[in-house]
Amino acid sequence: MTATLTSQGYDQAAFDALLASLDEPAWMTDRRRDAFEAFANAPWPSSKDEEWMRTDIRLFKLDQFAKPDDAAAAPCDPGLLTHGVDLGGHVQSVDGNLVSEDLSAELAAKGVLFGGMQRMLAEHGDKLRPSIERDIVCPKYDRFAMLNAAFWTCGSVLYVPKGVSVEQPLHMLSVLGAEKSADLSRTLVVLEEGAEATLLAETASASTDAAGLHCGAIELIVGPNAKLRYVNLQNWNNKVWHFAHQKAVVGKQGQLQWTIGALGAKLAKVNQHVALEGSDAEAQVNGAMFTQGRQHLTYNTHQHHEASYCRSDLLYKTALQDKSRTVWRGMIKVDKPAQRTDAYQRNDNLMLSEHCRADSIPGLEIEADDVRCTHGSTSGRVDESQIFYAMTRGYTRQEAVRMIVSGFFQQIFDRITIQSVRDALGEAIAARVQDLSSL
Amino acid sequence: MTFHPVGPASDFPDPSSTLVEVDDAPVVLIHAAGHFYALDDVCTHDGGPLSDGPLDPEEKTIACPRHGAKFDLKSGAALTMPATKATAAHEVKVEDGQVLVRLVG
Numbered sequence: 255m256t257a258t259l260t261s262q263g264y265d266q267a268a269f270d271a272l273l274a275s276l277d278e279p280a281w282m283t284d285r286r287r288d289a290f291e292a293f294a295n296a297p298w299p300s301s302k303d304e305e306w307m308r309t310d311i312r313l314f315k316l317d318q319f320a321k322p323d324d325a326a327a328a329p330c331d332p333g334l335l336t337h338g339v340d341l342g343g344h345v346q347s348v349d350g351n352l353v354s355e356d357l358s359a360e361l362a363a364k365g366v367l368f369g370g371m372q373r374m375l376a377e378h379g380d381k382l383r384p385s386i387e388r389d390i391v392c393p394k395y396d397r398f399a400m401l402n403a404a405f406w407t408c409g410s411v412l413y414v415p416k417g418v419s420v421e422q423p424l425h426m427l428s429v430l431g432a433e434k435s436a437d438l439s440r441t442l443v444v445l446e447e448g449a450e451a452t453l454l455a456e457t458a459s460a461s462t463d464a465a466g467l468h469c470g471a472i473e474l475i476v477g478p479n480a481k482l483r484y485v486n487l488q489n490w491n492n493k494v495w496h497f498a499h500q501k502a503v504v505g506k507q508g509q510l511q512w513t514i515g516a517l518g519a520k521l522a523k524v525n526q527h528v529a530l531e532g533s534d535a536e537a538q539v540n541g542a543m544f545t546q547g548r549q550h551l552t553y554n555t556h557q558h559h560e561a562s563y564c565r566s567d568l569l570y571k572t573a574l575q576d577k578s579r580t581v582w583r584g585m586i587k588v589d590k591p592a593q594r595t596d597a598y599q600r601n602d603n604l605m606l607s608e609h610c611r612a613d614s615i616p617g618l619e620i621e622a623d624d625v626r627c628t629h630g631s632t633s634g635r636v637d638e639s640q641i642f643y644a645m646t647r648g649y650t651r652q653e654a655v656r657m658i659v660s661g662f663f664q665q666i667f668d669r670i671t672i673q674s675v676r677d678a679l680g681e682a683i684a685a686r687v688q689d690l691s692s693l
Numbered sequence: 694m695t696f697h698p699v700g701p702a703s704d705f706p707d708p709s710s711t712l713v714e715v716d717d718a719p720v721v722l723i724h725a726a727g728h729f730y731a732l733d734d735v736c737t738h739d740g741g742p743l744s745d746g747p748l749d750p751e752e753k754t755i756a757c758p759r760h761g762a763k764f765d766l767k768s769g770a771a772l773t774m775p776a777t778k779a780t781a782a783h784e785v786k787v788e789d790g791q792v793l794v795r796l797v798g
């Protein structure tokens with residue numbers, strides 16, 4: 255990769271230079287200015303904030319990271335999630351620069367929009383504006399949200415018009431290549447009433463030792479009766495700081511299946527929020543995490559029931575080795591009008607070493623009085639008797655452990671209906687389990 | 694693991710506790726009663742930042758600012774509740790006026 259880093263920083267001059275380099279609608283520039291003003295005056299979150307108490311970012315120095323001016327070479331691997339899949343379109347970015355995009359002519363003819371955020375804004379700004387102005391992810395939630403809202407440079411848009419069903423999955427790949435490069439991207443997905451789509455998003459690093467920063471925002475709008483399957487595989491290397499705000503809103507009788515694979519990052523802090531805003535809506539959230547070394551992954555999940563008769567079902571499974579640490583904080587919030595809610599959240603942790611640590615903090619906040627809300631959490635070591643049993647059948651200790659780890663994740667894989675996603679996640683996890691040294 | 698330079702000894706007055714980065718890990722470097730110590734800057738109770746807590750050079754302890762658990766400067770042992778596990782204690786040496794830390798474990 256030959257990209258050159260511009261160490262422009264994130265001050266007023268850098269912001270003005272960014273604005274000068276962009277050609278986007280005035281209303282978007284106004285939004286950026288507003289976010290920048292907040293960013294310039296806001297402090298970083300600290301361990302004194304409840305939400306950040308277990309996530310130490312004192313060693314994070316924003317000024318070390320910058321977006322290279324020019325796109326580095328395109329990634330040679332099209333992405334783990336694409337194997338064996340007949341795609342309807344793709345968007346790829348490297349170091350925050352769009353490198354390629356396409357959409358099948360058939361889908362384009364149906365009015366589907368899919369491509370890089372900048373082009374989409376330039377060509378379809380008026381159509382996208384109402385969705386963007388909904389502020390699904392609050393641009394001032396914290397300093398990372400402000401940073402993204404002010405300085406974002408790339409990202410993708412998927413827009414599916416009313417009643418259109420997109421059969422072939424669409425794919426997005428974001429790569430960090432150059433040392434100390436920053437990817438500040440946004441994703442916007444809008445499914446109009448009755449629309450259907452499957453979107454596979456993944457991130458990767460071109461090398462194992464280039465430090466990087468990703469600060470992102472994902473907004474998913476699932477209209478009434480619409481159906482979205484969204485997969486998000488976070489596979490940065492273990493030197494990347496990963497901060498993200500991700501939120502979906504689901505309309506009346508809409509359905510969302512959201513699967514997260516979290517494997518990479520030095521430190522990740524992700525807020526994943528699902529709001530069921532129309533009655534009889536449904537969300538299934540699946541999370542598979544695997545950590546090693548000194549990785550620290552924090553996922554805050556929020557299932558917000560705003561309307562009646564909605565269902566949400568969240569399952570996060572985590573396996574940890576070495577000195578890695580995960581924090582999962584889950585909240586089910588049920589508003590007063592959301593009677594007959596059926597909500598579930600569960601987090602299971604498999605500890606593969608002496609020194610790993612998993613914090614699991616489920617929570618409920620319920621204002622309605624006719625609901626079913628349950629949660630559960632387990633943390634435990636690999637069962638020695640299972641290993642012993644497998645070894646008596648001729649497996650080595652490591653094979654036995656690998657088998658137990660994949661069995662642990664099976665419950666997640668069973669919920670994922672897309673074969674390539676099951677395979678990719680399974681392969682990526684298995685590759686890491688081979689490294690098991692402490693067992 | 695190798696020794697990593699963390700700065701000139703004169704940058705760390707006695708007594709003081711300072712957050713330093715060693716091989717991507719947060720480490721609290723302590724200068725107390727003429728000695729240097731280095732511990733993982735992570736309280737084993739609930740991850741509190743030890744470098745923000747009170748240092749007692751005479752007792753050779755540092756306390757977590759969050760719920761007060763005390764740790765032994767030399768061994769990292771947890772001396773008082775609510776922490777029950779030691780935090781990692783790393784090797785420190787001073788060479789040519791530079792403080793060097795080697796991560797242990």
Ligand code: FES
Binds near residue numbers: 736740757
């Ligand atoms: S976090 Fe240190 S004593 Fe509780």
